Amino acid sequence: MLKLFKYLSPYRLPIILVLFLVFIQSLSDLYLPTMMADIVDKGIVGEDISYIWTIGGVMLLISGVGAICSIAASYYSSKVAVGFGQRLRSKVFRHVQNFSLQEFDKIGTASLITRTTNDINQVQQVLIMLLRMMVSAPLMCIGGIIMAVNQDAKLSLVIVVVIPILVGAIAIIALKGLPLFKVMQVKLDTLNRVLRENLTGMRVIRSFNRTEHETKRFNDANVDLTETAIKVNKIMAAMMPVMMLVMNFATIAIVWFGGIRISDGEMQVGSLMAFIQYATQIMFSLIMLSIIFVMVPRASASAVRINEVLDMVPEINDPKQPKKGDLEQGFLKFEDVTYHYPGAEQPAISNISFEARPGETTAIIGGTGSGKSTLLSLIPRFYDVGSGRVLIDGVDVRELTQEQLRAKIGFVPQKSVLFTGTIADNIRYGKEDASDEEIQRAADIAQATDFISEMKDGFQSEIAQGGGNVSGGQKQRLSIARALVRKPEVYVFDDSFSALDFKTDSKLRAALKETTTDATVLLVAQRVSTVMDADRIIVLDDGSIVGIGTHRELMITCDVYREIVSSQLSEEESA
Template sequence: MLWRLIRTHLGPYAGAVAAILTLQLVSTATTLYLPSLNGQIIDDGVALGDTGEIMRLGAIMLAVSLVNILSTVAIARQASATSAGMASDLRREVFGRVTSFSAQEVSRFGAPTLISRNTNDVQQVQLVVNMGLMFMMSIPIMMIGGIFMALREDVGLSWLVAVSVPLLGIIVGSIVVKMLPWFRRMQESVDAVNRILREQITGIRVVRAFVREDVEEKRFDDANTTYTGTAVAVGKLFSSVFPLVMFVFNLASVAVWWFGAKRVDAGQMEVGAVTAFMQYLMQILMSVMFATMMSMMIPRASVSAGRITEVLQTPSSVIDTPDAPGLEDGRLPVRFDMVDFSYPGAEQPVLHDITFQANPGQTTAIIGSTGSGKTTLVDLIPRLYDVTDGSVRIGDRDVREVPLEDLWRHLGLVPQRPFLFSGTVASNLRYGDEEATDEQLWEALRIAQAEDFVSAMPGGLDAPISQGGTNVSGGQRQRLAIARALVRRPAVYLFDDAFSALDVATDARLRAALRPHTRDATVIIVAQRVSSIMHADQIIVLDDGRVVGIGGHEQLLASCPTYAEIVASQALTEEAA
């Protein structure tokens, strides 16, 4: 899976990879030639006292070294640029896939693991690619070429190569095998740390309100301890590699000098040949060590590649139809025809046999007890989820047959928990329309009853907004989200409990200001307060995922016990207050 992922995403960099491989050939060839030159200087120059030969061979050696240095530097620069480019493409592809997910896939993976897969996991793959590009060809050539050159110097010492290379491979290979399961645990523990940290940062107010700092600290400490223990276990195994490698290196060096000296004394070798043989043996062992280091990185990268591939190969449950004709601009009714919806793995459907129509120029309100399926029903219109049975239609088209971009272009959604992005008031409002003028933004703010507090903010439209809108109150955040939807001027407005943080007076002013602005649009409002929707043209009453009443306020009071019960309970609450 790792190699398939790398091969696919290195395709656009084929030219750069070819250049790197060519440079590796040059670098490896010069590296293999240098010990032979060194041996010739000792045997043909120093031993014979031939200064001219020493100068000649020295000049060649200097030139070869310069070529080696330049090619090595070029390899490092090109490999870093190529691996970074590939990682950038991979992150972009993962991000694109995640943004195509429906709410169902996002919930299944979870935000923390999606973040770590697009950062930490991609980084692990990038590291392996970088190392591979730097040593992919040089390692096997160095090993094979080093053995050939060493035997060329002296066959009698070849048994040292036959003993030291397998010994080093067996030692390091056994450690790599032990490290493999630990790498998967490490990536999973990174996910756990990210998940808990994200929960604690997002829910810091709840943590403090319930004085649960100690409990949350213990949760984080447990996850952090697990990650630390895994990292320490990997570190211990990793740290044992180098002492063992150095032991083999030193043992091989002693053996070469010991047995080489005997062969020199017997007249079977020259001193320069022993020196060259020694250097070739070190090059061979270094190649084995680098190969082993890469093999140690590959298991973790393989785990990361599997996690990345899982994201890339997960299809969205919401399938786009980009080639289908778009919706016509203008007045668009929304109709639910015998709609059922079940969450994956749920025993019972959340929505049963939902049938109603919301018409342009009218306000359709949806009310019901907590858990009755109000938000789920609204989420089916922009296809955050797809229906299990039946159909949701906008205009005369099933929403599943409309290109997603075109569908969203006709919708203005204010979610139950409005989210603002880091930037300014203006940049957040222009999510609705990038070309909106300042005058259009102020008009939307006036309708959303947000003009006063935005005018009072330093910079007005240019006032900074922190991530999530944490530097404004809940009511201000809701009004900015409503203004963002108004800037778009869509054919269908979806307000999912969008007035819950507003006081009754502000709620009333906002609804009054909305009427002329949305007179040609289809407006669907999910609300908890009866006072927010009692003047709606049509009220849909949900109970346990079923429609139990459709009509106006007075009609439902008389004909729908569930609605009457909701009205009565809220009246009692207001009297008690």
């Protein structure tokens, strides 16, 4: 957890101020019982009213200073902790933005969300406690012992006996409870993952009548987390009753032996009252320390998880000296490319070589799992090739910065993703400074204008979270418009027409052909009708290229392509 505290560097002055305020507050709390003893022993017993008023006034003043310091310390400690949490969340978020898909696969989305929210919140809460208590608790404990000894050294032997008992009880409870906090965080990850899958897959769950199954999954994860939380809280709940029991017996012992010393004339009543208060302060300071000992390990478990994210080095990094292309813009080339997913025995794609030129449409077709989407993911460096090279404009994509590279590409993913906001905002996501005319033109080409104009507010109509208020085909057309408004050198369509009807598909491809005359178009599709007019068709099978050519050429030379065509088209259509 100390490793994370480097993010507190901008808050040095407020932290020093908090520690100073807590120090003053603690001194005032320690001094008040001694003054109360003086009022009793000198003012009340001596019937000196003026002394009572004088000391009472000083006590009010000291109490007021202590209260002001306490309020100010709470304010600044909260401000420091909240600022620390904000900086840390921003740091984690920015770091995660640099992750490749491999890092996301390693940690998992649900775990990343938990680490960015719940785990950072745990560290933030402990920081508030530390700022308030790491000075106050030791000072009150040590100062209380000194002041108690000052009131009566012999009676202090009661405290000497009680403190080891309290420390032992805290240690036993902490050792049993703390390991379970780490387990709780893992189980919270599991609960988040189940909940996320349930919410995002609601349509599938309902369509297959799997509501009860998913409810059981959630309940199992929920009960598992709850049982662990109850177990931890039962252990920790024992701490307060044990400590209060010890404190009460200590108070009884102090009153018992203190009464004897008063009757023997070795102690005054005011001193006994002050001694009881100091004993109480010592006990409560130990309780405060026990709370810190409970919360710090729990926060440490969270800090370890946060550090795992921050220490994870992205496998895909920008080169120190990026290059510039020396060929025509948009020229794309694969040279003997092979890629393995981490842990996989067989490569997802192997020995892939082809060229895609500006003004041409290169289509990729193949069966499920043939490596089509994997191949496209290597172009914008979502993954890096295992061997071989992917070149744009004659430069290896690994020798360009990710920003340089992706500025050249208009990527339309297989699963359309829309963001909360207006339709115009979603299209403008491809180009921040796009004008209304550019947005309109992109929507026209993507065949999206008709359904947009039918919506209540047109381009200013709101898109619900995840695009829940538009159909699959409408999502795809908006995703295509988002890529078109970018006017990139290379268009990459990863099965982006699958939700479109044949008529819209045909009109969209015709409009694209007119628009992308100067750009390179890569198109993955399942439909033969979508790819048969392409300048070049690449046929993939089990991660390898088994055919390259036009539709007519492949019908003659490629058995795999003929099988795909015959499964979708009649003899007349395939001709």
